[in-house]
Amino acid sequence: MCAFSISAQTTFTLDSTELTSRVVKDSIDIPWEIVWGPDDHIWMTERFGRVSRVNPKTGNQQVLLDLSGEVYERSETGMLGMALHPDFDNSPHVFIAYTYLSGNSIRERLVRFNYDGSQLIAADTLIENIIGNNTHVGARVIILPDNTLLMSTGDAQNRSLPQNKSSVVGKILRLNLDGSIPTDNPNPNSYVWSFGHRNAQGLWRAPNGKIYSSEHGPTTDDELNIVTAGGNFGWPDVEGFCDSPPENVFCSANNVVEPLAAWTPTIAPSDIIWYSHPAIPELTDKLLMTVLKDKSLIAFEFNAAGDVLLNQTKYLKGDGDRLRDVCVSPDGKIYLATNGASWSNSRPFSHSIIELSNTAYYSNDTNTSSITVNSTLDGIRVGPNPVVSGEALNLFIPRKEIGQFTMTDVVGRTVLSATVEGNTGMSTEGLNGVYFWKLSLENGVAKEGKLVIH
Numbered sequence: 434m435c436a437f438s439i440s441a442q443t444t445f446t447l448d449s450t451e452l453t454s455r456v457v458k459d460s461i462d463i464p465w466e467i468v469w470g471p472d473d474h475i476w477m478t479e480r481f482g483r484v485s486r487v488n489p490k491t492g493n494q495q496v497l498l499d500l501s502g503e504v505y506e507r508s509e510t511g512m513l514g515m516a517l518h519p520d521f522d523n524s525p526h527v528f529i530a531y532t533y534l535s536g537n538s539i540r541e542r543l544v545r546f547n548y549d550g551s552q553l554i555a556a557d558t559l560i561e562n563i564i565g566n567n568t569h570v571g572a573r574v575i576i577l578p579d580n581t582l583l584m585s586t587g588d589a590q591n592r593s594l595p596q597n598k599s600s601v602v603g604k605i606l607r608l609n610l611d612g613s614i615p616t617d618n619p620n621p622n623s624y625v626w627s628f629g630h631r632n633a634q635g636l637w638r639a640p641n642g643k644i645y646s647s648e649h650g651p652t653t654d655d656e657l658n659i660v661t662a663g664g665n666f667g668w669p670d671v672e673g674f675c676d677s678p679p680e681n682v683f684c685s686a687n688n689v690v691e692p693l694a695a696w697t698p699t700i701a702p703s704d705i706i707w708y709s710h711p712a713i714p715e716l717t718d719k720l721l722m723t724v725l726k727d728k729s730l731i732a733f734e735f736n737a738a739g740d741v742l743l744n745q746t747k748y749l750k751g752d753g754d755r756l757r758d759v760c761v762s763p764d765g766k767i768y769l770a771t772n773g774a775s776w777s778n779s780r781p782f783s784h785s786i787i788e789l790s791n792t793a794y795y796s797n798d799t800n801t802s803s804i805t806v807n808s809t810l811d812g813i814r815v816g817p818n819p820v821v822s823g824e825a826l827n828l829f830i831p832r833k834e835i836g837q838f839t840m841t842d843v844v845g846r847t848v849l850s851a852t853v854e855g856n857t858g859m860s861t862e863g864l865n866g867v868y869f870w871k872l873s874l875e876n877g878v879a880k881e882g883k884l885v886i887h
């Protein structure tokens with residue numbers, strides 16, 4: 434454990450690594466989602482209805498979209514989850530979930546915007562009219578490697594809908610990126626991918642291939658789950674584990690998926706993200722979860738398959754604010770969005786984005802010289818990073834230019850070498866570990882970086 438303060442630059446120690454915390458930006462309304470963009474900026478939603486790019490070095494905020502006149506914001510609702518298209522150079526799409534009023538009814542929709550380089554424009558509504566409430570509206574959005582999208586919806590304080598598979602309430606939904614229903618959904622006519630959810634506000638697909646969710650319980654039993662196609666996660670008949678006589682009856686009759694972990698008293702878990710980078714060894718290859726009520730960051734360690742939770746360690750527990758959201762830069766710095774001191778105290782424009790970094794790691798030349806800069810200035814990107822061994826490594830090369838791609842292992846042996854033209858997929862079959870790549874275009878532009886395959 435450590436002393437952690439968000440009010441100023443400070444240093445503190447995890448188990449043995451000294452981290453520096455720095456306020457990237459303060460006086461934010463209520464940041465709900467932060468994601469690291471391919472432009473090396475933090476993309477942020479603020480609940481009252483704005484989307485911005487925040488420069489992580491200067492804190493400068495560029496507003497890309499202001500829907501505050503349309504977004505309905507009370508209590509837990511507003512402009513919430515956001516995901517960027519994984520091939521942003523060619524498909525600059527931003528997917529955002531937010532609540533709105535239809536007559537007097539609170540509803541939720543998922544909208545796809547286009548980024549024109551300075552604003553979000555030309556919205557396409559992918560799904561709407563999802564029943565909402567002032568609380569329990571889920572709204573976490575992630576994109577999977579198969580270019581489908583998962584979105585959580587809350588139970589909207591309605592206990593009859595999460596077990597009703599014909600309703601999209603209390604579910605995890607799966608959509609194609611154009612809003613159509615994937616033909617391999619459990620029911621090819623339904624967005625519903627898993628059901629029996631109360632209010633999942635964390636979703637992440639880990640390099641081990643598992644998709645994890647965090648979920649708010651009632652007065653007991655917050656949960657960490659592995660979500661699976663067609664799975665029944667129990668709510669409202671089951672809270673946490675199947676561990677009471679009526680729950681046992683329901684669980685065996687309905688094949689309920691139990692959580693990996695449950696918390697009583699509740700801690701209020703929010704965003705989750707996998708941390709692969711070596712910069713902060715205590716967190717490397719662990720799932721991180723920001724926690725609101727308990728004001729902490731929990732790191733989960735799993736077995737290689739990702740289906741057995743080996744241990745969990747709580748960090749940052751101190752006198753800080755509630756931690757709503759997290760993103761990670763490609764060079765291994767962690768960014769946290771804070772949400773005030775208490776649930777009812779939302780005090781607009783008093784919230785922050787905090788950077789945590791292991792400064793000693795970056796003062797080591799061999800580390801800094803090999804950090805991937807995901808700049809889009811020259812249009813070259815190589816990713817994802819990390820990439821799962823056996824899955825495609827994508828080279829994004831503008832204007833069908835021709836280049837030479839090479840990749841070496843840590844002792845300098847060449848493991849991949851090819852002449853490439855335009856966007857190209859490379860196989861990572863048989864590779865596992867840390868590698869260094871270089872891509873040289875015929876026009877003289879060259880770029881290099883570090884890649885983790887596992």
Ligand SMILES: [Ca+2]
Nearest residue numbers: 467704758759
């Ligand atoms: Ca996030």
Ligand SMILES: [Ca+2]
Nearest residue numbers: 666667668673
């Ligand atoms: Ca459950």
Ligand SMILES: [Ca+2]
Nearest residue numbers: 672673674676
């Ligand atoms: Ca239970």
